[in-house]
Amino acid sequence: MKPQTAWTLGVVALASIIVAVASVGGGVPPSPPGAGPTGVGPLQSTAAAPVVLRQVDGGPAYYDKFKNGLPGDSSYFPVGVWLESVLDKGNLSMDAEAGINTYVELTANSNVQLIHESGMFAIPSFPHDAAAGYTLSDEVDMWAGPGDARWTGNYPGQGPVCAPDGTPCGYTIQKERRALAPQGTMLYANYGKGVTFWESDTVAGKFINGLQDVVSADNYWFTDPNICGKGEGGAIVGYTRELTSEECRLAANYGWTIERLRKLQDPSAMIPVWAFIENGHPSGDVDNTKTITGPELRAAAWSSLIHGARGIIYFNHNFGGPCVTQHVIRDCGKDIVPTLTTVNKQIKDLAPVLNAPxxxxxxxxxxxxxxxxxxxxxxxxxxxxxxxxxxxxxxxxxxxxxxxxxxxxxxxxxxxxxxxxxxxxxxxxxxxxxxxxxxxxxxx
Known part of the structure; x- marks a missing residue:
């Protein structure tokens, strides 16, 4: 099996909604997994609750146990971008100035050794001696579905994904991707609407528990044209109706996504959840889409951190809006980068607190x-x-x-x-x- 490429991931992103309808097959939708826009989540206690010290998920030195892993000291907090290309020091300089310290997934022509020598960290989907981790397949819960059928090695657009055709094989894919990873490396995976909205707790939990060491899910609450629907964001109100714009386009829902992934886990073996936040216009120029604003980005990041996110990943691609690019930070600086840089500096300054109990x-x-x-x-x-x-x-x-x-x-x-x-x-x-x-x- 060959590693994922930028082209493959683009196909996955465009095809995911269509494929997911046919592939989820996970039984009843999950019960509402946590605090919604008007709810009170577990991080807000009642007056009668005792005061309890709770370590961050995985523990403060979690990353120390992996080979060539991320720093385990309290001054490091992962702030990454998704699927970037790093070809020279100029690329690194622009990203570092915006507060990026980690690359999650990379184009195949990226210079992982240069990233390492620059004091930054790479988690690609291909093995490399200078990498700090290894990325499993992206959004496999949507385009392959929850199941143990045989994987053909194909991605959407390349032919049948699972065999027999139409049977779900997402669990198989992640297990086979795990087998290709260097021994002892940190494994990361991102999921989508299957895990967060369409699959039961039991079915979704099989993706979240035991397949990776760090996990995320990409729900773009501010810019996704479909996320307010009854079968998606409607999870917040028990799938009884679609969300109003005021309920849906809300920073607090990024915290809801973090809680969803946390609640799917075995409490005795919690792993870090990283937040996935758009820093531009990821859904293309269709109805009900927009470009995220600076205040929205800051609020989404902090909602995620308030609910326990142990890292931030920015979706750094624009498929619509005034600055269509695969490199938002480098190409669209006047629009979002000043706010993004300020947010990332604040996260860096508060990293010891964020890593504290x-x-x-x-x-x-x-x-x-x-x-x-x-x-x-x-x-x-x-x-x-x-x-x-x-x-x-x-x-x-x-x-x-x-x-x-x-x-x-x-x-x-x-x-x-x-x-x-x-x-x-x-x-x-x-x-x-x-x-x-x-x-x-x-x-x-």
């Missing part, structure tokens, strides 16, 4: 927000993002005390009175990050 139950909120609490070096941090399109006012109650909430990168502080403080979230893209001064670690 969650302090579940330490903070509660009344108001339209999702939140998480982190504990780093004895200090409490609260990250919060709006979960309603209109935003609103939220009041936070801190069990670990505190005198002041310093709003990170906003040059303002909020007094904490009787263990509470209040802040305003102006719309669905509002995110505020707080460092709590004068508090305790609740005994941890």
């Amino acid at each position: 969650f302090l579940d139950g330490a903070t509660t909120a009344t108001g339209p927000v999702d939140l998480s609490t982190k504990l780093h070096n004895g200090k409490v941090y609260v990250f919060a993002g709006a979960n309603k399109n209109t935003g609103g006012t939220a009041t936070f109650t801190l069990k670990c005390g505190g005198s002041t909430a310093v709003v990170i990168d906003e040059n303002r502080t909020i007094p904490i009175v009787d263990g509470t403080f209040t802040d305003t979230f102006v719309d669905g893209n509002a995110v505020h990050l707080y460092s709590i001064e004068g508090g305790s670690s609740c005994g941890y």
